Structure formats: structure tokens, C-alpha cells
Amino acid sequence: MATEQFRIFDFIFVGAGISGPFMANDLVKEGADCLMLEAGKAYTRRTYPTNGLDGTSQMYWSGGLELGHDAKIAFLRPKVVGGGSIVNQALVDRFDADAWDSWRSVSKVADFSVDKMAPWYDRAESEIEIQEIPAHFRNKNAEIFDQGFKNLKFDNAPLRRAQSNCRLEEGNCCIECLNGCRLGSKQSTPETVLKTALENGLTLVPEIEVTHISEHKGDIRVTGLDPRGGQVSYRARNLVLGAGAIGNARLLLNSGFEKKLPHIGKGFFCHPQFMSFGVYEEKINSHLGAFQAFKSDDKGFRKEGFKLENVYAGPEGIALLVPGFGKIHHEYMERLPHFACIEVCTRDTNPGQIRVNRKGKALIRKVQNREDLNRYEKGAKVIDDIFKSTGAKQIVHGRFGIGLHLMGCCAMGTDPATSVIDPEFKLHGYKNIFSADSSIFPNAPGINPSLTIMALSKKAAASILRNR
Amino acid sequence: MTDQMMISRYFSQSQLKGLLKAGDIILPGTQASPSFSATGCIHHMDRMAKYLSEDDLNGLRMVFAAFRWMPKWKIKLILKLCNHSSRLPSFMGAGLRMLEIGLKGAILSPYYANLTAPGYDGKKVYDVIGWHPKMVVNEDGIPVKQTPVNLDTPTPEDVAEIYQRAKKAGPEIRDWGVKKRLEFISNLKAAILANQEYILDRLQADTKKSRFDAITAEIFGTLDFLDYLEKNAVKFLSDRKVPTPFALMGKKSKVYFEPLGTALLISPWNYPFYQAIVPIAQAFVVGNAVVFKPSSDTPLKGLVEALLAQAGFLPGWVQIVYGQGRTIGNLLVDGRPDKIFLIGSQPVGKAIMERASQYLIPVELELGGKDPMVVFEDVNIERAAAGAIWGAFTTTGQSCTSVERLFVHEEIYERFKETLVKETLKLVQATDEDGNADIGPMTTKAQVKAIAAQVADAKEKGAVFLTGGDWDGKSDFVPPMVVEGVTKDMLMDQEENFGPLLPLYSFTSEAQAIEMANDPEYGLSASVWSQDLKRADRVARMIYTGNVSINNVMLTEGNHALPFGGVGKSGFGRYKGEFGFYAFANIKAILIDQNSAKMEANWFPYTAKKYQIFSDLTRALYSPGRILPLIRGAFYGLKLETYVKKLAKKGRE
Known part of the structure; x- marks a missing residue:
């Protein structure tokens, strides 16, 4: 752990749910040095809790x-490492025209529609098996x-x-x-993209609850709580927020970002x-x-x-x-x-x-x-x-x-006064803080979000790589 | 399930009682369903509590505590209000809904997760609600069960796993903190009390001792020790401040008492219950995981585990390993416990210590004795004789502190002997069921043989058997034997007899009594009897031994505030009491200084000038006198400090 604290990563991911692993998988393939921090524990097929009490509490x-x-x-x-993809019912649906139309009309971002997202959905679906x-x-x-x-x-x-x-x-x-x-049948991220990302050099540190982020001479400094006591901090050139609606909002609010971006935390849907x-x-x-x-x-x-x-x-x-x-x-x-x-x-x-x-x-x-x-x-x-x-x-x-579909709080949009994330998946006003998880939803789509999170993450990763 | 069986790291007893009450209101049970309290799922509360936020946990604590003393009808009223929360104004409704979800979550989750208390044999909740989902996992996905460990005559692999489990349990036990650990001890007490008759049956089956011997020494004694722990352990384990000397002014000194890790405890066959529970409890209360090996002659198989489980101990906390000492003793030492505590014989003590020395594992040995009883001429003969008989023959003489040599002043020797013989002949010997027998037969065949050898040797060399001379040398029912004319060349004089043998000697003077009582080898305990307490005290001080009772016998063990242990070949180390409490503790020294820019005088750089001031300071501080050294010490201390400051700023000139 100590060595990681002295390293300057290309990317730090906060949260190892669905979005983070999907993005990291594409970034490490291109040689990015990535660290992923997750507040929850990493389980394996052998160690998942086997009763409801342990399941919900852990x-x-x-x-x-x-x-x-x-x-x-x-x-x-x-x-938990894998987030929603571990505990959900694994429903994967694309957003329909209605969902994307309303996304566009709220966010004023033209780039999202059934057709424009179709290739990203295709790519996301190619990472997992669907039956x-x-x-x-x-x-x-x-x-x-x-x-x-x-x-x-x-x-x-x-x-x-x-x-x-x-x-x-x-x-x-x-x-x-x-x-x-x-059974390892459910296509959770630890069974799919997170697995390949780790094989390709992603560093995953579970059980670190990130509590604060700050900019430091162009780098991002991430501070978290070590379960063994005390604080740990890491540095990276870029940060990806993948802690979901509540997690991202909480982290940004606790780190004082609402002064610049008053919309953080608003627009929460579930x-x-x-x-x-x-x-x-x-x-x-x-x-x-x-x-x-x-x-x-x-x-x-x-x-x-x-x-x-x-x-x-x-x-x-x-x-x-x-x-x-x-x-x-x-x-x-x-x-x-x-x-x-x-x-x-x-x-x-x-x-x-x-x-x-x-x-x-x-x-x-x-x-x-x-x-x-x-x-x-x-x-x-x-x-x-x-x-x-x-x-x-x-x-x-x-x-x-x-x-349980926790969405919004860092809505995508063109206006920093009424949104948090820009059309390029960047935090308004920051070149190196990104998010593509459910927190960027500008409204409630009425459709299960996980497949769309995967597609958006793929799109965001491509956008990051393109601008590198 | 009884109330005292609940232990939680997160909730107090009172809070748990409140929870149990609310639990039985929400889940009272029906003909088909067990009630909340019946399942004992409350034992699993910590599995949830561990993951709750501090705020939620405090909320639950408050609610449970309130329910503890609230009449049931009030709780029901609150729950009914909760049911109708949607009709109430929003601010009230929200509070009630939070209460309802929090409370029901806490009560329903463990219940419907099919969790029960250890040993629960009632209806399972999953059966009642027909919850039997299937999951056929492939080889790759089979959840690994804990590798089964054979605790009965374990292999080296088993032993490795046993210590692995203990190692894992160690931090867990430590985390509970002493107060919570004592709750387990209270539960253990309750479990022993509740099962007293069964324990006595098992004890008699294994040891054959009389029921009265069993209840006094093994049940009463054990409970009394646990009681002592309950009352004192918190105090003994609290951090202590110790004075910090003048030269270290501004710093603080403290002592912490921490567990060592894993303790290996090995116990003999004579008091198999007391010698199991007492060291286990002491090591556990300090925070250690325990590996315990009972004697293969009196293993009480499964009994201690069952009681510990009933008291809420988890299996890894105290593991009981069975088998012949000569086959598994070395293996257990090889597992590298952090401390070995043995009660047993000299040869076993030697073997264990030798093995432990390879790994530098600290050992503590409580070995045998050849304990003297010295009776002066001014005693009440009836009482002293009765004391001698009990001290020599209780548990059929199979105690390490039983009287093995009786020295009586020549002035009363004959009268004393007469009473002694008369009373000894009255002893009733049987393994009784009702408490009406005084002593039982011998516990082990090996010991019968050892006694037979001593008896034959003594008879051959001319000793006179005042009682029990007609023993056939084979029967387990070795009668109490008072023997006269025992000489230095007899085994009975030299070796521990560990049976109902009482050699009787006379002495003429205090000096001679002390000389005779001081055994060249052993020194476990002794007793001195005299009307003249000053004389008794004098003699007590002069006897080379670990424990002395004055005008009583084997009684230091009766007070658990006293330490226990021997000198010479009777072993070393102390356990029990405050002085013995730390047998299983790491006594850690802590010195606290402030973080500052200040440099210490004794650190580098060393210079000739600093040397001179330091030398002046030393002389000033430790010269005779009371006030002057302090003043001069302060002067040189100040001078030294000023110089050190200068050095820090400017460096060596």
C-alpha cells in the first residue's frame, strides 16, 4: 500500500461498481496507470455471504x-467491489427513444439518442453475456x-x-x-470487465472509503479512510468519480465543490x-x-x-x-x-x-x-x-x-449553473475530473440504468482516450 | 435460552433485554413459528451491528434501552402507531417510520436469516416459511467450508490448523475488551450453575472421587474463581500510570496490560474441571486465545466445550485438544504458542520446558509437592488432627498440595497419633451419589501402582502402618494409611506419593521442625499449626515453599486473591490473584513525550562541555541529602537544557 501512496497514477477511480471497472478496463488496455479505490469489500464466489442478514449488512x-x-x-x-452488478437482478435494457429524448431536453446535450448510443450499447453488450x-x-x-x-x-x-x-x-x-x-453466472463487473482490467494492470484497493479530493498543482489528491485506522492519500493526474449518485455527490460536497458548482446534489432520482x-x-x-x-x-x-x-x-x-x-x-x-x-x-x-x-x-x-x-x-x-x-x-x-436505481446529483448539461458534468463527461471547469455513472443522469429514465451506465462509461473512456 | 447467555460487543445487557422484549412482541411465536427469543437469533445481532453507522447504532441502543423498562402495552402502542404512521402529520410519521424500519430491521433480519443460538433444536424459521432455495454450485464455486480439524489426537497438520484458528481468534477476543469478555465469564458461571449436577456426574465418572470432594473443590472453587475475575479483572487490566522521575520531567509513563496471543494450557487429572476452567478463564479474560489439553485419564470429553458454547464462546477462542501427552505434547509445543502453562508432574514439566526452550516460548510450571504439616504442642489436637486427615486424604490424597509429611511435636505426639488413627478409621470410601462418602477410590491405575511400590518398600524397611496396612496393593480402593517409622531411605519419604499416605514424624524443637519440613527438592505448600501465632509466622517464613496456611491446611488456594505457585522443583511462576493475574499478559511499558522542537540531552551530538555538565548533574542529583540535590539538580538540569538548545541551533562549535 505504501508504494501506491508515492506513485502518481494516470487515473484514480473512486468506486468499483459498474462504471469504474468499465472505464478502467478500456483505459488500462491503452496503457494508463490506474488505481481503483472502493469502500466495500472484495468478495469472490467462495466468500459471498450466504444469508440475508450477512448479505444486507455487509x-x-x-x-x-x-x-x-x-x-x-x-x-x-x-x-462492495462490483457495486450494483453484484446485488442487482442483472436486468439489462437499453434506454428507449423516450428516455433519450427527455435526457436531451433536460441536459441540452445533443449527443444522446437511440441511434447515437447504439454503438456504445453494442460495445457494452460485447463485454458481457446476456440471456x-x-x-x-x-x-x-x-x-x-x-x-x-x-x-x-x-x-x-x-x-x-x-x-x-x-x-x-x-x-x-x-x-x-x-x-x-x-455460480459466477451473473455478469457482475468482478466476473467480467474488472477481471480483465486487473489482468491488464489495474490496481484495486478495496475497503478504502474516499472522503476528500483536492487539486494540488494540477494533480488530484485523494484522501480516504483506512479500515485499519488513519488516513491514506493517493495522487493522480486524473480522477474518475464512480461512486454513484449519493457517493459522488457526498464526495464533491465534502470537498467543497458546490461553491463552483451549485447544482451538485440536486436532481436526485431513484x-x-x-x-x-x-x-x-x-x-x-x-x-x-x-x-x-x-x-x-x-x-x-x-x-x-x-x-x-x-x-x-x-x-x-x-x-x-x-x-x-x-x-x-x-x-x-x-x-x-x-x-x-x-x-x-x-x-x-x-x-x-x-x-x-x-x-x-x-x-x-x-x-x-x-x-x-x-x-x-x-x-x-x-x-x-x-x-x-x-x-x-x-x-x-x-x-x-x-x-435502488440511485441516479442524478451530478447531472450532465451544458450550463454549470444547472448541471455538474459537461457533455464530455468532465466536471464543469475541470479538465481532469470525470464521471460517467448514474450520477450524471439529468432525470429519471424509467428504465433500469445498469446497461446504460456501461454504455456511457465506454463512451466516456473513448472520449478520454481521444483527447489524450 | 436464558437472559445471561446474550453477549454483544455493541449492545449492553440491558439494551439486549429491551431488544428481546420488543422481539417477542413483534415475533411472539405461534404454534408453527418459534418466538424471537426462542430461536436465540439475538446471538447474531453483532453480525449486523458491526456494519451499522454510529448514528444508527446509537439510535437502536436508545430504543432498546428505553424498551428495557417500558411496559409491554406501551411498546405495543408505539408499534400500533407505527402501523398508522402514514395518517399522521409528516414530522411525526417520519420519526415513527424510522423507528419501525430500524426496529423491525434489527428484529426481523436475524430471525428470517434462519439464525439460532448454538444448540437450538426447535423449529427452524426457514422450515416454517418454506424457504428452501437451491443452489448447486460447481466445483469452482463451492464455498469452502472450514477444513475440519481433528481435535482428538491431532496430526501435525491438525495442530497447525488449530493454531491458525487460535491466531485468527486472538484479535477477535482482544477486540471485545475486558468488560465484554467478562460477560462471557458471567455466562460461563451461569452455565456451570445450571448444569452442576451433570458436571458432577461427569466428574465422578472420570475421577471416581466422592461427590462432596467434587462439589467443593471443582464446582465451588471454580465459580469462586470466576467470581473473583468478574470483580477484579477490569481493575487489573486497566492502564496504569507510574511515576516519572525528575530527570524525565514533562514526560508521562504508563503501563498497559495486553494479551500475549495464544496460550497453551496443559492440566492434570486430579481436578480436571477446576484445572480446566480456571486457567482457561484467566487466559481468556486477559484476551488470549486458548489451546487446552486435559489429561487423557480424565478428559471430561465434550463437557467444557459444551459449557463454553453455552456461554457464547466461539469455537476458535478455546480449542480443547485430546490425546496422550507423550504423543501430542511435543506437537502442541511445536505449534508455537505464545505462552505455555502446565500443571502436572516433574517429568512432564521437564519435557515441555525442554521442547519450549527450542522456540524460547515462556513456560510456567505448577508441579508436585511433598508438603509438610508442622504441628506444635499448643494446638487443639482434635482440630489439628481433623485438618491433617482432610489435608492428607481429600480427593484420596491426589492433590499436589495434599499433606505428605506430618510433623508433630513430641510432647503431644502420642495423643495426636491416637486421635489421628481413630478419626482416619471413620472415613467412608466410595464413589457415592448423594454426598455421603468422604473419599473415593484412586483415579488412575498408574498411581495405584506407584503407591503399591512405596507401600511395599516401606513395609520391607520396617515402617509401621497404623491404618490401611491390610491393603492388597492392587485394589483401586487404596485406604487412607497413617504410617509411622518412615526413614530417609524409604521411597515414601523421598517421593511424592499422590495418594492417601500420611507418614507421621515427631520433632523436639522449632529449629528441628523447620529443618525437617524443608524438603531439599520440593516447595509447593505447607501448613503450620500453633496457638502462638508469632511462632507460626516465624516458621512460615523459614519454610522454603510457595504457600503456607497457618492453623489450616491447603487453604491458600481457597482465596483466589492469593497467588499460587511453587519454588524449587515444584515449579515456578505464579497464577491466580493479582500477582498471578499477569501470567498471560504482556505488561507493556509506555513513555509519552510531546512532539516538539526540543532535543534531548542524552542524544547526539556529544561534546566535552555537555559531558561536563552531565557529570555535574549526576553528582548533584544523587549526592546524599533531600532538598539540596534537588536544587542543584535543577540548576544543572537547566544549564544542560540551555546548552542543548544552543547546540541544536548552532551545532558543534
Whole structure:
């Protein structure tokens, strides 16, 4: 470690989630000397936690859930080498025309559209394997989703997932992969681009929480907390921020950048998601097999600003969402095998904001306005109809929303007064600070962000290499 | 599960009790589901707490602490309010939602992660909720299980793994801090109390000793020691300030007490429970990981592990290794513990010390004794005789501090002998179930043989057996034997007998008593009996030994504030009490100075002028007198300091 502290790197990456490894992979290939710092731990297939308690407490910030000021939405912010790609459900979707149109209109950056991004999506997809769950491996929860859509004449589509070989024929259950995929099938960055980046000379130091960045004679100095106590600092010619919406905002705010860039922390979006459960007479066993095979693909839903997902969660998550306590709680949970689950994911319009307190801790302020609530209610109504049309005896709405697509706070744009990142992925006014992760989203796209983060990172890396 | 079994590095007992209460309100259990407290998942709270932010953790602590004394109906009311938080004004609703999510998260997560207390055999939560997802991992992805280690007669590879585990456990134990470590000790106490009868059964099965011997020495004694640790360990392990002399003015001196790392403890067969728990507990409380080897004659297999597990100890903290000392003793030393503590015989002590010397591992040895009891003419004969009988025959004489030589003043010799014989004959010998027997049979065959040899030798050389002379030399039921006419050439006079043999001698004067009592080899303990306490004290000081009881016998061990250990070939080092507490500690010296521009007088450069001032200072400070040396010392000290400053600025001229 000591030697790294005296070295001047070409690039330091803050965060080893999705964006950082995708960019670093392309940069080290061209000979750049890169250091990647990550607050979370590095796990391997052999060391992923095997129960929900260890999974949530070890792989997320704050030991699991973070709450906003009104505690109506719980935020899940991964803290692990591989970030979201370790703990997500590996859905990979391109943004549609609607998403890019709104991106352009908010950011005033002309460079983003379905066509212009297509080559970057192609390149991102070439780094990972993408599969659909074959029809005969869909579990009963997926069948209910599909049947409900058919009954109500809505359109759905099979999901594209970043996975290589789940060997579902052996009876594997995807739910087990939410704390890291022990099969190595999920195409997380440590299984893909991070692996090749490390082979090509990237230096990765996990368990360093970066707390401060500063410019020093044209170089960037990065200070972090060493888990063994004390501080460590590193130097580089360039810095890449890949700590996500909250992480990047917090770091920039704590480092005093808001004086020049007042928009830092503003424009926070999170696609608030709400799970609903249909309780059936027969056993559904939603946790078995490939539990997530479908997504809604309905033009009407898109217009209304929500989508429905065929999902499930671990028992400790569901236990938190069902109402009541005592005997009532037990009654719900004892019927768990009879639960089917559908989630409404809303495209939020009302931006939230990240601030930091005196201790430097991130404070989340995120309110769902009437429009956002309408979107949720419309989606929840469709879910109720699906459950009813497929014979559910009871419907349970989750007690609170979950925010896990954490986006914005360092929005891309042309005006430093209303944005943070310029069209070339640089921090406004800085030649050597970059970001291409979900923090640069100018608004909520309404589509799962991970594939787009990969594509943007590829584009940013190419832009850096071009200008070198 | 009982309350005292919970230990957490992050929550106090009171907070945990509050959590348990709230846990049972949220998860009271049904016919199908176990309750929160029944599963014992509370044992796993730290797995979550470790990763919480300090703010969240403090919030939970506050809530748990509040629940500790809050009536259940109030907690239920709060939870009901939480249920309706969306209907409340936003500022109240937010607080309640945070409370609900925090509290439920803390309670539901360990419960629904299917975690239970060690030894839980009730319904598993995963079975109740039908949660059985499958994951067939390929060879590459098989999560490595801990390599199973054979603790029974381990191979060299096993031993390496055992020490590896201990090494890993060391920092963990140390991190708990002494107060939290003592919570484990409290739990252990509770576990021993709760299982007392079972422990006694196991002890009697292995040692055959009488139940009363077992309860007094092994249960009562052990609990008393743990109690002593609870009351004193924090004080003993607290950092201490020590004075800093005048010459080092402006600096601070402190002593820290830290664990050594891994302690190897080897115990004998005579008190297998006490000699297991006491050294284990002491080494652990100081913060060490422990490898413990009980005697292969009385292994009490699985008992100590079970009690430790019940008290919340993790398997790596204290590992108990079984096997013959001669086969695994060297291996265990080769594993390079940081300290070896052995209670046992001379030959074993020698062998272990020799092996340990190769690695320069510090050893502490508590070996045998040939303990004298000196009875003067002014004693209460009944009491002294009863004391002699108990001291010689308790645990059938198989104690390292049992009376092995009884010296009685000639003036009362005959009367004393008469009482002694009469009372000895009344002893009841059996492995009883109800506490009605005085002594049991012998524990090991080997010891029966050793005693037979001593008895045959003594008979052949003309000793007179006042009791027990009819023993056949084979039966385990070696009767208590009071023997007269034992001479220097007899084995019984020279060797430790470790059985119910009591040679009786008479003496004429205090000087002769001291001479006779002072064994050339051993020096573990002794007792002196006299009405004249001054005389008794005089004699106690003159006996070359580690422990002396006056007007009592084997009683220094009864007070755990006293150190224990021998001199001569009875071993060295002390354990127990404050002086013995540090047997497993690294006593670390700390000197603190300020960061400044100041240079020290004793550092380079050396110059002739500095030499002169320093020499003046030395003379001034240490010349006779009280005030004057101080004043002159201050003068030269100042002069030296001024000169050093000048030197620092201008360098050597």
C-alpha cells in the first residue's frame, strides 16, 4: 500500500461498481496507470455471504437500508467491489427513444439518442453475456405475471439478463444470487470487465472509503479512510468519480465543490419501487427457480410513467414489508410459500436532493409529489387487477417504497449553473475530473440504468482516450 | 435460552433485554413459528451491528434501552402507531417510520436469516416459511467450508490448523475488551450453575472421587474463581500510570496490560474441571486465545466445550485438544504458542520446558509437592488432627498440595497419633451419589501402582502402618494409611506419593521442625499449626515453599486473591490473584513525550562541555541529602537544557 501512496497514477477511480471497472478496463488496455479505490469489500464466489442478514449488512452502506428525511422510501446503496452488478437482478435494457429524448431536453446535450448510443450499447453488450430465461424455466410467480397480463390485455416481454450459465436445469434458484452469484453466472463487473482490467494492470484497493479530493498543482489528491485506522492519500493526474449518485455527490460536497458548482446534489432520482403480494390458495413458491422472467412492455404504462416487474425478495425483506406485528405478522409470513409478487417501478418526476451534514454524512431528501404518487397508484391498481384476475385470495401492499436505481446529483448539461458534468463527461471547469455513472443522469429514465451506465462509461473512456 | 447467555460487543445487557422484549412482541411465536427469543437469533445481532453507522447504532441502543423498562402495552402502542404512521402529520410519521424500519430491521433480519443460538433444536424459521432455495454450485464455486480439524489426537497438520484458528481468534477476543469478555465469564458461571449436577456426574465418572470432594473443590472453587475475575479483572487490566522521575520531567509513563496471543494450557487429572476452567478463564479474560489439553485419564470429553458454547464462546477462542501427552505434547509445543502453562508432574514439566526452550516460548510450571504439616504442642489436637486427615486424604490424597509429611511435636505426639488413627478409621470410601462418602477410590491405575511400590518398600524397611496396612496393593480402593517409622531411605519419604499416605514424624524443637519440613527438592505448600501465632509466622517464613496456611491446611488456594505457585522443583511462576493475574499478559511499558522542537540531552551530538555538565548533574542529583540535590539538580538540569538548545541551533562549535 505504501508504494501506491508515492506513485502518481494516470487515473484514480473512486468506486468499483459498474462504471469504474468499465472505464478502467478500456483505459488500462491503452496503457494508463490506474488505481481503483472502493469502500466495500472484495468478495469472490467462495466468500459471498450466504444469508440475508450477512448479505444486507455487509454489502450495503449503513448496514442495509438508508432512509430519507421522511422515511417513506428506503434506499439500498451497494458497498462492495462490483457495486450494483453484484446485488442487482442483472436486468439489462437499453434506454428507449423516450428516455433519450427527455435526457436531451433536460441536459441540452445533443449527443444522446437511440441511434447515437447504439454503438456504445453494442460495445457494452460485447463485454458481457446476456440471456433470456427460457420459457420452460419460468416459475409460478412468472406465470402469474404473464397470465395476468394476458387476462388484462397488456403487453409484456421476456427479460434480458446479464448471466452466462445459471444451470437452471439443476434446480438453482436465482434468489440466492442477490448477495452475489456463487455460480459466477451473473455478469457482475468482478466476473467480467474488472477481471480483465486487473489482468491488464489495474490496481484495486478495496475497503478504502474516499472522503476528500483536492487539486494540488494540477494533480488530484485523494484522501480516504483506512479500515485499519488513519488516513491514506493517493495522487493522480486524473480522477474518475464512480461512486454513484449519493457517493459522488457526498464526495464533491465534502470537498467543497458546490461553491463552483451549485447544482451538485440536486436532481436526485431513484425510480421508487413498491412491491405488492398476491396471496393464493395454492403454493406459488416464488423464491424457487428463475423468479424473474418478465417485464411489462406496455406503451400505456410507459406513458403513465411506471413499469411492472416480476420480482421477489428474501424473507427478511418481505418480512419488513408486510404490515403489523405479533400474530398478524406471523400469519402473513407463515403463508409465504403462497405469495406471488409484482413490483411497480415509477419514473419519478420530482427531484430529490443529497446534502451532507457536519460530519460529512449524506442526507437524502426525496419527496414523491402528487404526480409521482399518481404513477405509483396507477401501477399498484394494475397489479391488484392482475392478482385478482389470477385468483389471489388477498393482496398485500408493501409498507414502504424502495429506491435502488440511485441516479442524478451530478447531472450532465451544458450550463454549470444547472448541471455538474459537461457533455464530455468532465466536471464543469475541470479538465481532469470525470464521471460517467448514474450520477450524471439529468432525470429519471424509467428504465433500469445498469446497461446504460456501461454504455456511457465506454463512451466516456473513448472520449478520454481521444483527447489524450 | 436464558437472559445471561446474550453477549454483544455493541449492545449492553440491558439494551439486549429491551431488544428481546420488543422481539417477542413483534415475533411472539405461534404454534408453527418459534418466538424471537426462542430461536436465540439475538446471538447474531453483532453480525449486523458491526456494519451499522454510529448514528444508527446509537439510535437502536436508545430504543432498546428505553424498551428495557417500558411496559409491554406501551411498546405495543408505539408499534400500533407505527402501523398508522402514514395518517399522521409528516414530522411525526417520519420519526415513527424510522423507528419501525430500524426496529423491525434489527428484529426481523436475524430471525428470517434462519439464525439460532448454538444448540437450538426447535423449529427452524426457514422450515416454517418454506424457504428452501437451491443452489448447486460447481466445483469452482463451492464455498469452502472450514477444513475440519481433528481435535482428538491431532496430526501435525491438525495442530497447525488449530493454531491458525487460535491466531485468527486472538484479535477477535482482544477486540471485545475486558468488560465484554467478562460477560462471557458471567455466562460461563451461569452455565456451570445450571448444569452442576451433570458436571458432577461427569466428574465422578472420570475421577471416581466422592461427590462432596467434587462439589467443593471443582464446582465451588471454580465459580469462586470466576467470581473473583468478574470483580477484579477490569481493575487489573486497566492502564496504569507510574511515576516519572525528575530527570524525565514533562514526560508521562504508563503501563498497559495486553494479551500475549495464544496460550497453551496443559492440566492434570486430579481436578480436571477446576484445572480446566480456571486457567482457561484467566487466559481468556486477559484476551488470549486458548489451546487446552486435559489429561487423557480424565478428559471430561465434550463437557467444557459444551459449557463454553453455552456461554457464547466461539469455537476458535478455546480449542480443547485430546490425546496422550507423550504423543501430542511435543506437537502442541511445536505449534508455537505464545505462552505455555502446565500443571502436572516433574517429568512432564521437564519435557515441555525442554521442547519450549527450542522456540524460547515462556513456560510456567505448577508441579508436585511433598508438603509438610508442622504441628506444635499448643494446638487443639482434635482440630489439628481433623485438618491433617482432610489435608492428607481429600480427593484420596491426589492433590499436589495434599499433606505428605506430618510433623508433630513430641510432647503431644502420642495423643495426636491416637486421635489421628481413630478419626482416619471413620472415613467412608466410595464413589457415592448423594454426598455421603468422604473419599473415593484412586483415579488412575498408574498411581495405584506407584503407591503399591512405596507401600511395599516401606513395609520391607520396617515402617509401621497404623491404618490401611491390610491393603492388597492392587485394589483401586487404596485406604487412607497413617504410617509411622518412615526413614530417609524409604521411597515414601523421598517421593511424592499422590495418594492417601500420611507418614507421621515427631520433632523436639522449632529449629528441628523447620529443618525437617524443608524438603531439599520440593516447595509447593505447607501448613503450620500453633496457638502462638508469632511462632507460626516465624516458621512460615523459614519454610522454603510457595504457600503456607497457618492453623489450616491447603487453604491458600481457597482465596483466589492469593497467588499460587511453587519454588524449587515444584515449579515456578505464579497464577491466580493479582500477582498471578499477569501470567498471560504482556505488561507493556509506555513513555509519552510531546512532539516538539526540543532535543534531548542524552542524544547526539556529544561534546566535552555537555559531558561536563552531565557529570555535574549526576553528582548533584544523587549526592546524599533531600532538598539540596534537588536544587542543584535543577540548576544543572537547566544549564544542560540551555546548552542543548544552543547546540541544536548552532551545532558543534
